Amino acid sequence: MSKSDIKKLGRKFRKVVLDTSERLGMDTALIDKDAVREILEYLRDEEKMQYNMLRHLTCVDYLHRDPRFEVVYVLYSMSNKTQVVIKAAVPEDDPTIDSVHDLFGCANWAEREVWDMYGVDFKGHPDLRRILMYEEFDGHPLRKDYDKQASQPRVELRKTERDAIEEFKTFHKQQPEQGSRS
Amino acid sequence: MAAQTVTLERQKRGFWVQTYLPEIFKGMGVTLKHFFGAIAKPSENIVTVSYPEEQRPYPARYRGRHRLMVREDGQVRCVACMCCSTICPANCIHIEAAEHDDPSVEKYPETFVIDQLRCIVCGLCVEACPCDAIRMDTGVHCSPFIAEDTDDFNALEGELRARERAFYARDLLMEAGDHSRAVQGGRRSF
Amino acid sequence: MTAEIEHDDINDLHTEPMLLNMGPSHPAMHGTVRMVLTLDGETVIKVDPEIGYLHRGFEKECEHATWTQVFPYTDRLNYVSPLLNNFGFALAAEKLLEIEATPRCNTIRTIMGEVSRLSDHLTCVGAGSLELGGFSAFLYAIEGRELIWDLTEEVTGARMTVTYARIGGLKDDITPDFADSWRVKRERLLEIIDDVDKLLTKNRIFLDRMQGTGIISQEDAISYGYSGPCMRSTGIDYDLRKDHPYFAYGDIDFDVPVGTTGDNFDRYLIRMEEMRQSIRIIDQCVAKMPDGPVNCDDPRVVLPEKERVYNSIEGMINHFKIIFEGIQVPAGEIYSYTEAGNGELGYYVVSNGTGNPWKVSVRSPSFYHMPAIHKMIEGAMIADIIPTFDTINMIGGEIDR
Amino acid sequence: MLAEYIPLVWLFGLCGAVVASIMVATTLLGPSPDDLEEADGGPTPKSQAFECGSEPIGQARQRFSVKFYLVAISFIVFDVEAVFVIPWAVVFRDLGWYGFWTMLVFLVVLTLGLVYEWKSGGLEWD
């Protein structure tokens, strides 16, 4: 079923779907990174496809290859029980891609993780912070050129605490109706 | 269809459920049952094992402390092929090979140290050993500390010594060793 | 008049919001997560979960390990049900290698996987009771879990860090007396489940805490990629064992319980029911355990028998090549998924044809459950965080990797 | 009459002394804490108030939710009720139906108050 879906996708978006393959039961489409929102939205909303669940969002770093990164979206259709994999190629010199956090709720954290680990910038993400590493961490640890044994200096005081105080103050300022009657 | 979906219907709460009491009494019944059960027949109904005095027997497959098997002549079976230290995900095995006086042995581990604190007890080393030289079937778990020695922790020095004790060297590992039925270097004939 | 009052006064009865760090070292945060709460009295206005306190660089480590060496790492993902993680990764690698496990291996994997699921659910239900103050139910559940771990220990040689699966097979066959051992433990497990049931399921205090709290809607659940009991609590029967049967699940008769409202109580009920179903699955598998080899017959992948290694140069060479080079997995990529204790455990694995995986990315269920926690908690009370957080069953090792 | 209260004086004195001596004992016997203050007068990580290992955000002593005050006010109302009811109850048998009706009026008024508070959400917590 999904085979025809991926073909259909290839036909409909002839310009931005660079390649499709079906190896190992993985129906994969390699797409242009600028079309990611368009394609994901189409796959989600199209009547016959309804790929309404984003199963997984990750990124692969192919060092020494151009484009270097591939952001991978694994989509699943709850109604048809089928899966497609969308891969968006992201070059090393411009590691940005559109965020899909408003299409799929889970993309919010998944994109934060990809940013944290690979340094791929998701445009339009509301809160692109590091998620697993700490704020002061330098570099993106899952990039292939980040040494496994690399160490970083100890951080004395975490900035997030300070930020939280700031946040508290702004929260207080923005929503006075939530505060006391004063 | 092998698997089918069953919707769990939610029961309406009856009056007695709403009054708290019957269900609480039922619960008290359960706890009291266990309470008196434990007092009446502690051996059956108390599942705690008072560890240092009582010990639960480990099953046959239990992966415990390592041991090094020995040859017939009491020397170590290991030929320092480094398979175990290669596959060890924790890098806890350190081997230094040396030439053996006996040309039929050729190679033996001059140093063979397992850092029991680094060891993650995955058992891959046993699987990787091509000579049946290392095994983890001692049934002793990898605690490098001995109860009487805990006083050492009062001092940093003691802690360091305790860390050192986690390094199990060859001879210590061989103490639990045994003869293996596997033929060293392969059977020469069938 | 009431409405007027509500408008004029009650909504105005707010005070200064209080910012409170809940976690990382907080009894209910399972050790490793921090929630920055904005409180109005007892009510949570805003929640910002922060994870990463248990980050161990799983994926980085995997990229530097051979395919076999990944198994010890997967034990430590969802450390309550390590076997399921093991089998999930084995399945992914096997799909890449295009090999199939033997029927006996599949059945054993099914059994041990369900055993692990039992331990996962017992822990979750027990811990939920503990955090709501019902200590006894927790310890009964833990006793059940100990039984299960004893069983696991008999089969695998370790209680938690099992490292039992291998690509193309298993470390060992199941123990010969497994069926007897299981029969004894099964009776006790059923008793324990009944005890927990009696203590909790109809107790009004428990019902008040669980019902109507931590509700997630179907739309949100799909959008946030929910799976497992959390997804099924909303009434969607998404269970990979049913939808895409793997191992021996296709031949086995079992029910997939689903809830109706998506609240904590539904998740609790589903876990209770799934435990009974797991016992049913294991019973069936034990009854029809196929004979035959456990490991598949592929010298590229499976270590030769020890007898051959000790005695023939052929076996020795085979052994050596697999040990020092690792299993050579053909280049390719796969997204492989299994139903773990908490939901869909996916591995996105990329191989470049060498002995080390190029990338192992884990789709851990908890990582997809946590981002939506604000949907469940905001507007509720502090105390509601506890059952909600528990029925989501966040496991630090899994979410932080 | 007051002689009956003499033991109470003893009791209060004795209990106070015992509890105070426990306090003194633990302060004296236990190891005395050190480095509880940084050079700038701020707290060291050890002496910081517990907030799950993170640095506390904002003040602990702030205005807290008005609901707690509502409870206090309701308490005053109903505890005063109890104060009236208890003496009445003791002599209830002597008062007979007259006492019953008067107290009924009192209770109804108070119950109406409770109902009003209930309806207007004063007893709700979220």
Next chain:
Amino acid sequence: MNFIDVALIPLLKIGVIVFGFAMLIGSMLTLAERKQSAYIQRRKGPNRAYLFRKDLRLNGLFHLIADGLKMLLKEDFVPHGANRKLHLLAPMLGLMPAMVIFAIVPFMDYACTGAMAAPIAGKDYCFPEELGALANAPLAELSNPLFNADLNHWFQVANIHSGLLYIFAVTGLAVYGSAIAGWASNSKFSLLGGLRASAQMISYEVSMGLSLAGILMIYGTLDVNELVREQGELLFGFLPQWGIVLQPLAFFLFLTASIAESKRAPFDMPEAESELVAGYFTEYSAMKFAVFSLGEFVTVVFIAAIVSTLFLGGWQVPWLYADGFHFTAASMPSAVAAQQLTVEAAQSALTANTNFAPDIALPYWLVVALRIGGFVTKVLLMCFLQLQFRWTVPRFRYDQIMHLGWKILLPLSIANLLITALVILLV
């Protein structure tokens, strides 16, 4: 007023009752709770501490000493920014009320040094050796120590006429301990715990007071001793007229409210460890911490004592009276007759009528011992019940506690009061 009366006897009573009984049981409960929970949960519980020899463990009894010593020797820690004085004061306020409240708990009726005490209509009366001026007094005067010098309240620290009011007064004080602890610690968890504690305790105090109104109506006294004495009467000629029999609803209401007062599970919101870490005593360590929990356990003993006193007949052993067991009311002078008699007439009636002999005659000292034993047993049972309760049920949510207190217990206790009043008037 001599030295013995003013100082020695009260101090002795305080020593035995408050420190010898309440504190001892309270501290024993720390171990008992752990042991009991262990058995409930199929564990062994604490059993490691030993004295002198490693095998001299007595199944963990020495943990009492070991834990106390440990607590005493731990570092006494005050967080930065805490109000040191209040921080110190709070645990004292937590323990004090629980201790002083034992002043009014009667372990036995007055001890009769005069002639044999004897039951009339289920109540014991102590006849002096020489009736003297009392001879023509109404029978009730026999219970008045002003007239009857042979009444010795050796089993109660202070025999106060308004004992129940004293209870309410002192429990009201208990709020301060946790509230101050919560505020003084300068920690948010403590603050929330303290707030919860104060709101919860004052809420339940209302229900607690009102639920007792029924008891007061029935027995018509505030004197705790008198309350217990009244419960010795037999209903329908055979059933001891205990509070729980006459006021079953009030029993549950009062028990619930008082457990809520003691802040123990399932009402342990102020210290709910899964939400507030340790609630108002998060920032306490060493003996200060222990004092809080000791206070909690002494409160448990107190609740057990007061519930036993008010609802379970106090020191009354069923059918046991000063001269032995009377299984039916028929073997005693009837109540209506007794109330109108003078002391002298009553005595002569008692001695004259051989029908009034006890079914099983017992010496007076044995009766005293049985009654004290009976009371202690009841207290221990109630303690056990409270602990058992804790290990069975999950904890409420905060709003549910307030809901229970204000919307269920309060209306119920008002209803109970009215119904009791109606029943009394109608019957």
Next chain:
Amino acid sequence: MPKCKINGKSITVERGTTIIQAAAELGFDIPHFCYHPGLSVPANCRMCLVEVKGARKLLPACYTQVSDKMEVQTDSERVVQSRRAVLEFILVNHPVDCPICDQAGECKLQDYYMDYDTQESRLRTPKVSKVKVYPIGPEVVYDGERCILCTRCVRFCDEITGTNELTVVERGDRSEIRTFPGRELDNNYSMCTVDLCPVGALTSRDFRFKCRVWLLKSTDSICAGCSRGCSIHMEQHRSEVQRYRPRYNPEINDYWMCDAGRLSYKELHRDRMLKPLINGAAYTWPQVAEKGAALLRESIDALGEEGADKVGFVFSPQSSCEGLYMARRFAEEALGCTRHYVGGRPHGDQDDFLIQRDKNPNRNGLLLQFPRGQRPQPFEQLLADMESGQIKILYMMGSEVPVEGAQAERFRELLRELDLFVLQAPRGDGLDELARVILPASTHAEQRGTYINCDGVAQQTREAFKPLGSSLPDWQIAMKLAARLGAPLTTTFIAKLQEEMWEAMKANAQPAPEAPEAETTEADDDAPEEAAAP
């Protein structure tokens, strides 16, 4: 030019090309044991048999020359069958030795078994026992059971070294490799036989049991044993070089290298100085730069107006061009020193194959740092100048001195008389006791660098592992000191430094030597550019 088809792919090759070479050009790997491109072709292992269309039998690919319109199948069923048979034969008498065999991991037999055979043993008879651990030469140990009699070693001794020590004795399954009576495998290149051996029959006495080969990490580098500068694989495990292996470089050393050079890796770890010291006290690099520069400045100023003239600077032909370039600039710009001398090892033996008399790998590179006419003076001149007191301060790169015996003793005595002696070297060699300032330099294994050999061929070394201890590359040391001496050398990245250096060297040399091909062989390009610490 015959044109043939191999596995369906066409290729046109030179006449005389064998199938194996043509297939290799197309990327088809034909398994072989006895064939070696540097040796003659006996075609005795029968592993490389391929199917040629038209030929009845399978033909050895190593021997058969490509003819026009030839169609070759290298992986047909028949070929694979034959390979399995060959392997099975070889394995019949092969001992179960992998655990103790040093070759395991780079063993052709293992590789081919996994690639082509993977069948179980059908052996039912006892294996033939042969000699084990036979000391065939001072550097090489022979194991008869493992030997598959490919005779590569025999041919090597015949054809390359011409020493003819080895031969095959006995016949059939008792055949073994032996030396001729009264001789042993003892020539300057004997350890090449270890590399040649496709199995573990010949093992190096030096490397024996030291480390498993699969743990080694290989880096392309050069041998610093003599001015030939053979291309090598430098193989290290946990920051310790375990062995050198020759790397094919037709311009320099083909497939070979000498035993002395092969063992010269030991120099890399001998007697290393790992901490910067001033007057015996250890410091961090910033402190050392500060104090060392101050000390130099003071000592120069103490000598008065002409102070700079009394400073001698010894350049070491052991250093890389980068180090020498920076050192020269440091000496001239920062110290103002004009008295330059050459250090380095004394001359030794040479032969007519690879071994050179000059034992310093970069003498040519050193000379090219200086314009003609300003070349540094020989070491003897330094001795003379020191003798006459013209030198009061000596800055010495490298601890090797090209003088021996009494002269060396005299040099040490003279060093004692100096005002200041700064030693910048990886090793102490006894001079560290005399130096007031010790600057630990890293060896060529730990840095990127250029070396120009006796024939003027420039080669690059790469960083095999991070510098040991606190040692630093020469050029970075020079920069650190120069910055403190007020004459900063502004280069930060080695690539830029190399550009400058080549400019300077081109200017100095006519005709200019060629810059090396960026990378000669399969290089991993991801070694990060090291930046000098600011």
